[in-house]
Amino acid sequence: MISDPLTLLAVMMIILFVFLLSGLWIGFSLFATGVATMLLYDFTLPPTISIWSKIGGLIANSSWNSLDSWSLVALPLFVFMGEILYHTDISNKLFNGLLPWFSKIPGRLLHLNVVACSMFAAVSGSSAATTATVGKITLNELKKRGYSKSLSVGSLAGAGTLGFLIPPSLIMIIYGVMSNVSIGKLFIAGIIPGLMLGGLYSFYIMIASLIKPNVVPKEQEQFGLKDRLVALKDIMPVFLLIVLVLGSIYMGFATPTEAAALGVVGALLLALMFRNLTWDNFKLSVKNSIKTTVMISFIMMGAAFLSQVAGFSGITRSLSLYVAQSHLSPYMLLLIVGFMYLLLGAILDGVSMVVMTTPIILPIMQRAGFEALWFGIFLVIMVELAQITPPVGFSLFVIEGISGEKVSDIIKYSFPFFLIMIFVVAILAIFPQIVYFLPSHMIR
Amino acid sequence: KTIKMNLNCIYGPNSIHTEGAMKFAELVKKYTHGSVVITVYPGGSLGFKGPELLRVVRDGQVPMSDILMGVVSGSEHVFGVSSLPKLVNSYEEAFKLYQAFKPLYEKAALRWNQKFLYAAPWPPSGLVTKVKIESAKDLKGLKIRTYDKNGAKFLRILGANAVSMPWGEVYSALRTNLINGVLTSAESTKNGKFWEVLKYFSPINYAYPLNMVTINLDYWKALDKKQQQAILRAAKETEKYQWAYSEKINNEDLKIIQGHSMVVNEPTEEFERQMEKASRQLVEEFLDKASPSEKKILREFIK
Amino acid sequence: MIERLIGWIDRLSNLFAYLSAFFLIVIIVLIVSNIVLMSLFNKSIMITDEYSAYMFAAFVMFSVSYTLKEGGHIKITVLTSRLPDGVERIAKFLTTTIAFALSIYMFYFSCVMVYQAYVYQMRADTVAQTLLWIPQLCMPIGFFILSLQLISEILKVFK
Numbered sequence: 021m022i023s024d025p026l027t028l029l030a031v032m033m034i035i036l037f038v039f040l041l042s043g044l045w046i047g048f049s050l051f052a053t054g055v056a057t058m059l060l061y062d063f064t065l066p067p068t069i070s071i072w073s074k075i076g077g078l079i080a081n082s083s084w085n086s087l088d089s090w091s092l093v094a095l096p097l098f099v100f101m102g103e104i105l106y107h108t109d110i111s112n113k114l115f116n117g118l119l120p121w122f123s124k125i126p127g128r129l130l131h132l133n134v135v136a137c138s139m140f141a142a143v144s145g146s147s148a149a150t151t152a153t154v155g156k157i158t159l160n161e162l163k164k165r166g167y168s169k170s171l172s173v174g175s176l177a178g179a180g181t182l183g184f185l186i187p188p189s190l191i192m193i194i195y196g197v198m199s200n201v202s203i204g205k206l207f208i209a210g211i212i213p214g215l216m217l218g219g220l221y222s223f224y225i226m227i228a229s230l231i232k233p234n235v236v237p238k239e240q241e242q243f244g245l246k247d248r249l250v251a252l253k254d255i256m257p258v259f260l261l262i263v264l265v266l267g268s269i270y271m272g273f274a275t276p277t278e279a280a281a282l283g284v285v286g287a288l289l290l291a292l293m294f295r296n297l298t299w300d301n302f303k304l305s306v307k308n309s310i311k312t313t314v315m316i317s318f319i320m321m322g323a324a325f326l327s328q329v330a331g332f333s334g335i336t337r338s339l340s341l342y343v344a345q346s347h348l349s350p351y352m353l354l355l356i357v358g359f360m361y362l363l364l365g366a367i368l369d370g371v372s373m374v375v376m377t378t379p380i381i382l383p384i385m386q387r388a389g390f391e392a393l394w395f396g397i398f399l400v401i402m403v404e405l406a407q408i409t410p411p412v413g414f415s416l417f418v419i420e421g422i423s424g425e426k427v428s429d430i431i432k433y434s435f436p437f438f439l440i441m442i443f444v445v446a447i448l449a450i451f452p453q454i455v456y457f458l459p460s461h462m463i464r
Numbered sequence: 465k466t467i468k469m470n471l472n473c474i475y476g477p478n479s480i481h482t483e484g485a486m487k488f489a490e491l492v493k494k495y496t497h498g499s500v501v502i503t504v505y506p507g508g509s510l511g512f513k514g515p516e517l518l519r520v521v522r523d524g525q526v527p528m529s530d531i532l533m534g535v536v537s538g539s540e541h542v543f544g545v546s547s548l549p550k551l552v553n554s555y556e557e558a559f560k561l562y563q564a565f566k567p568l569y570e571k572a573a574l575r576w577n578q579k580f581l582y583a584a585p586w587p588p589s590g591l592v593t594k595v596k597i598e599s600a601k602d603l604k605g606l607k608i609r610t611y612d613k614n615g616a617k618f619l620r621i622l623g624a625n626a627v628s629m630p631w632g633e634v635y636s637a638l639r640t641n642l643i644n645g646v647l648t649s650a651e652s653t654k655n656g657k658f659w660e661v662l663k664y665f666s667p668i669n670y671a672y673p674l675n676m677v678t679i680n681l682d683y684w685k686a687l688d689k690k691q692q693q694a695i696l697r698a699a700k701e702t703e704k705y706q707w708a709y710s711e712k713i714n715n716e717d718l719k720i721i722q723g724h725s726m727v728v729n730e731p732t733e734e735f736e737r738q739m740e741k742a743s744r745q746l747v748e749e750f751l752d753k754a755s756p757s758e759k760k761i762l763r764e765f766i767k
Numbered sequence: 768m769i770e771r772l773i774g775w776i777d778r779l780s781n782l783f784a785y786l787s788a789f790f791l792i793v794i795i796v797l798i799v800s801n802i803v804l805m806s807l808f809n810k811s812i813m814i815t816d817e818y819s820a821y822m823f824a825a826f827v828m829f830s831v832s833y834t835l836k837e838g839g840h841i842k843i844t845v846l847t848s849r850l851p852d853g854v855e856r857i858a859k860f861l862t863t864t865i866a867f868a869l870s871i872y873m874f875y876f877s878c879v880m881v882y883q884a885y886v887y888q889m890r891a892d893t894v895a896q897t898l899l900w901i902p903q904l905c906m907p908i909g910f911f912i913l914s915l916q917l918i919s920e921i922l923k924v925f926k
């Protein structure tokens with residue numbers, strides 16, 4: 021029996037690693053670790069309640085509550101949309117259409133993930149959906165054309181997380197409600213840091229391909245202005261789709277989740293228009309959407325349960341309080357808090373991270389002089405980082421799901437992009453005006 | 465040995481009921497001289513969020529919880545009283561209603577293996593809209609977000625189109641004109657900074673919904689007499705404080721949203737009559753399903 | 768005999784995957800209808816968000832076993848793939864058994880949850896006030912087929 025939460029945290033991490041390395045499915049590993057941690061924790065229970073039924077009740081309830089969620093409904097829809105685009109000619113067309121436009125930029129189509137993710141991020145509220153949709157369209161094509169695997173997978177992992185930073189954003193909504201910061205302001209504040217992050221990813225790709233020219237395929241066709249204009253025709257379908265989805269949100273016809281359903285219908289219509297929607301394609305798209313969505317959701321259920329175990333046993337609280345009680349200079353505090361989030365992000369999902377730490381950490385940060393709006397953006401990037409850190413990193417799982425690459429390789433490939441995110445956090449800490457610029461100009 | 469208990473709160477750390485729960489926890493610690501320590505978990509971070517709460521406390525999965533009564537009225541009819549529309553029109557009346565029903569609340573809680581500790585009201589909901597509402601005519605065709613069956617029926621009777629939508633999507637839906645207004649309190653209007661997207665607040669005092677805090681009976685019985693007494697004392701003080709605080713904050717919030725150039729317009733007499741009619745219809749529906757003792761008290765109250 | 772059992776379980780998982788596909792389509796139809804109604808007639812199908820979420824839950828629970836069968840659930844194989852064949856098999860047997868135990872555990876307690884929702888006629892706190900045991904029924908069903916599929920996977924280890 022362990023009563024000290026920080027000791028319990030260490031034990032919990034060890035148990036989780038053992039389960040994961042033993043080859044137990046990730047979702048099950050999370051559930052098993054949660055159960056084990058509850059059993060090890062020193063509860064004071066009245067005699068009528070058995071620990072087994074307490075854990076059982078918690079699992080059943082938290083699983084149901086994490087599935088019974090309107091905002092999660094968007095996940096299968098966006099995944100389905102990506103599948104339809106992937107299994108029909110549309111993704112191919114997108115490539116042919118973009119090729120001439122990127123032909124002069126070092127790294128050429130490697131920028132595709134960054135551009136496409138930034139665009140899809142503006143449509144979907146979650147990183148998992150963004151990564152899955154874009155990855156489904158791009159990864160195989162890039163591989164087929166001979167682009168470097170490490171850069172294409174890495175840039176997908178990095179840019180996919182923009183789903184949370186570029187509005188609409190699930191995480192910002194949750195944080196906004198908890199912190200009393202205007203959700204509208206948060207949304208707008210995320211735009212510049214999001215674009216900055218995207219820009220830096222592209223910059224890195226350029227540098228990398230200048231240093232190592234073999235990351236892009238050898239043969240390079242020459243394209244003139246005419247080719248580029250003709251190519252626009254091929255980009256049109258996807259462009260229209262984005263206009264449909266974004267337009268329906270911003271013109272006030274649909275909420276972000278509803279817009280996902282419009283996206284599916286739009287993708288189906290496009291596929292019909294180009295006459296390559298076969299019954300087999302359709303069936304395969306549905307099948308793959310089921311597999312990808314269920315895989316992610318099952319892990320989410322496990323992560324939600326584990327997060328609640330961390331809550332019940334006081335782990336999250338103690339860790340946050342520990343940070344709160346050490347009196348530090350603002351930057352030192354930020355460093356420690358950032359480090360704490362990296363640690364928590366290793367095992368928790370983003371929503372739980374925000375829900376459980378905000379009440380304790382935000383007041384401390386405000387006392388140290390950080391504004392709630394700024395901290396929100398910081399927190400979103402921390403959540404994004406958590407998406408690509410092992411052992412529980414949703415983007416890692418999504419990419420493994422769609423590409424078949426090994427998780428360990430994906431971690432390696434995404435490391436440079438991880439560093440870029442850290443770099444952006446540092447920049448935002450030194451120049452907080454970057455965060456305030458748009459909100460102060462656009463909202464009273 | 466100190467007894468440690470978790471208190472589950474479904475609302476965020478800055479919500480008045482979570483703050484109340486924290487105050488309660490502090491008082492309990494003080495009055496029991498540290499022998500009972502209650503930890504408050506805000507934002508539903510323990511994984512429970514709605515209609516299951518009565519059962520969750522009954523089974524001791526969490527020893528204590530803050531529960532919005534309306535949310536569990538599907539399991540226990542009497543808990544639906546405080547969310548009936550336009551039954552009371554002031555904090556004073558709301559308190560009278562609460563006192564009248566308290567014995568039934570306590571009994572209902574006992575049926576669910578828990579002890580009722582205290583209850584306090586949310587600030588009353590008003591109509592927050594883009595256009596000025598002076599009578600039911602102005603509501604015609606407007607898309608108004610509401611959160612429960614009563615609200616939806618009430619709005620529909622008055623001629624508006626009720627829309628159900630998660631709270632997190634409301635702000636952007638207002639911004640894009642997907643919906644034209646919300647049925648909510650000045651407190652939520654302030655917290656959501658709705659002056660950025662809406663113009664009018666009509667304080668119709670739609671309802672004063674109660675949140676209650678209960679404790680699992682097994683945990684309760686495991687405490688000694690002194691501890692129980694101390695907890696009841698803390699509950700009583702918290703309740704008193706929370707009722708006053710809810711009213712105070714509502715008045716302040718109305719001033720704050722006016723300070724952000726929202727127009728607070730009292731409903732006209734005509735509109736009041738129209739709402740009264742809508743309300744009576746819903747109260748009658750509630751009475752149809754009520755137990756004899758509920759009927760007796762409620763009839764007595766609306767007489 | 769064992770072959771037939773495995774085949775039978777696999778077919779059951781496939782069957783439920785078809786149900787998931789059905790729910791996916793219904794979700795899309797429901798949401799799109801709501802958008803059309805809202806923009807043309809200002810009317811909202813008040814249950815769109817609530818029922819889409821229920822159907823999403825069923826969508827996931829009904830296909831957890833199918834996804835398992837198709838190898839869609841991820842596991843980390845850095846270590847186990849380096850083990851000698853026999854040892855790897857034992858590891859696989861052990862982990863699948865743990866998963867089976869968990870699945871049975873979750874099956875039992877989701878039954879308890881649904882049963883209590885039924886006994887107490889618990890309703891959702893939404894406009895439709897749906898009886899909760901109905902949508903929640905997807906949980907025990909899902910964990911039941913998942914447990915069967917895990918038995919099938921255990922049998923496959925020794926095939």
Ligand code: NA
Nearest residue numbers: 141183186188
């Ligand atoms: Na986004």
Ligand code: NA
Nearest residue numbers: 365406409412
């Ligand atoms: Na992580």
